[in-house]
Amino acid sequence: MNWISEVVRPRIKTLFKRESPDNLWIKCPDTGQVVFHKDVEANLWVIPGSNHHLRLTATQRLKQIFDEGTWLDVPLPDAPVDPLKFRDEKRYIDRLKDARTKTGQQDAFKIGFGRVDELPMTVAVQDFAFMGGSLGMAAGEAFIKGAETALDKRTPYLLFAASGGARMQEGILSLMQMPRTTVMVRRLREARLPYIVVLTNPTTGGVTASYAMLGDVHLAEPGALIGFAGPRVIEQTIREKLPDGFQRAEYLRDHGMVDMVVHRHDLKETVARLARLLTKAEPGPVRSERPSHEGEPLEAA
Template sequence: MSWLTRVRNGIPFLPKRQIGDTLWHKCGKCGSMVFTKEWEDNLFVCPRCDHHDRIGPKARFEMLFDSEHYRFLPTPEVREDPLRFKDSKRYVDRLKAARAATEERDALITAHGTIGGRGVIVGVQDFAFMGGSMGIAVGAAIVAGIKAAIEAKLPYVLFTAAGGARMQEGILSLMQMPRTTVALAQLREAGMPYIVVLTDPTTGGVTASYAMLGDVQLAEPGALIGFAGQRVIEQTIREKLPEGFQRAEYLLAHGMIDMVVHRAELTARLATLIAYLAPEKAAA
């Protein structure tokens, strides 16, 4: 043992001083410590490695809508805990905890505003609420948003972020897949565009239904998009899969999505698409 090691080991280091959570943000990809203010000003994207962090509905709406002005659409009332489900915790207790943490009623919030001067209905799935899982409430919110878009003759934009169907609701959660598909068919019959923005992560039954039915499919850089996990697929087909095969860039290269758009450019890109796809009467 060198003298430097002995001296270092003999120094009675004090516990690390706790730094306020509001001061620093640690990047989930590269591990860099970034001033929270710098991170937020950069639209919650790491300025070092360009990692797009997950964000909730409020931050998303403020980025998208003109002058940050919008109004929330009412969240439909649905029956809670229809199966009286309990695993390690009761489902009703999980709902209470998620609502306390996010201050939202459920995992999908819808708002009405303008993007590039044109009216639009936007739904945002919040991964912070039970992993953005698709349950009865999420299905009802999507259908309500689509109906509002049809009535107002506006485009419907949906930001997806989910781990799949909500297991605590069993088959009732899976029924939201055909339910939302039928509503989207009605939107298409009404001549209104449906634009999907896939964010990290979009998986499971969400990917197998409304997440892949857009007239235009966008994704944020690095977003994980798929149905089953890589390990499950590899064990099933007994083959090694390419690195990053479920990331947005790989899916773009293989024709599964139309664009990968940086968050800083997303509002302008959506404004262009809405102006092109929506009829003039949809202008606010």
């Protein structure tokens, strides 16, 4: 046997092969900078070099805003599923199933109740990962449930808005959520409870045309796209070039549409300070309730 020509290759092919996870690195959408995943996570999902604020899931938002990352889940009411039997390239009910599998949520809203810097607060979060955070009947019912919880507990109501607008698959039933949510904002105002809105990237369409722009105070994350129609649609309509940074958080702040642009690191402290100012409250425990393990149902606590 000629050992040079008849050599037997080892059968263990992966002996010296190193496996690396797919999400080891994150590429900045603004600069193309590649950053280590763990560094971005430790920085609250903000790219360290460019300061680009990445989108967060509803659960990540609640973990960041509540003390010790714990809260009580507010059970959300059921809403009709696919009332119009809508179908385009795909059945609407199938799109809902895919979104629920992807996000682990029933719809685009998640509501939590707990403490923010020791101040009792009800927090509603829209998840853009669920069909673009679109406003449908389920999302409208969730917003209303959150407002009712704030009224019942006598707490400020904090909303993190992130949406592409109304959900077209529900037609007029989706658009009807705009006046319904507006009525709930009016009830909060009559009860003299603060309604604070944090506009995140993006907040557009029917959400901007209703409850997202009705807050007592409007905060925005840096670089967030905020508006009704998108910049490309506006340019095609008026046939003019828009100014640099048009519809971004900083532009809207400079033109009086947003009160403050707040970095994610400072958001919790800013929200708590505003809530205390508006309620004339001092730091303290959450009445008789207690923050429980992450996501424990409010009724079970």
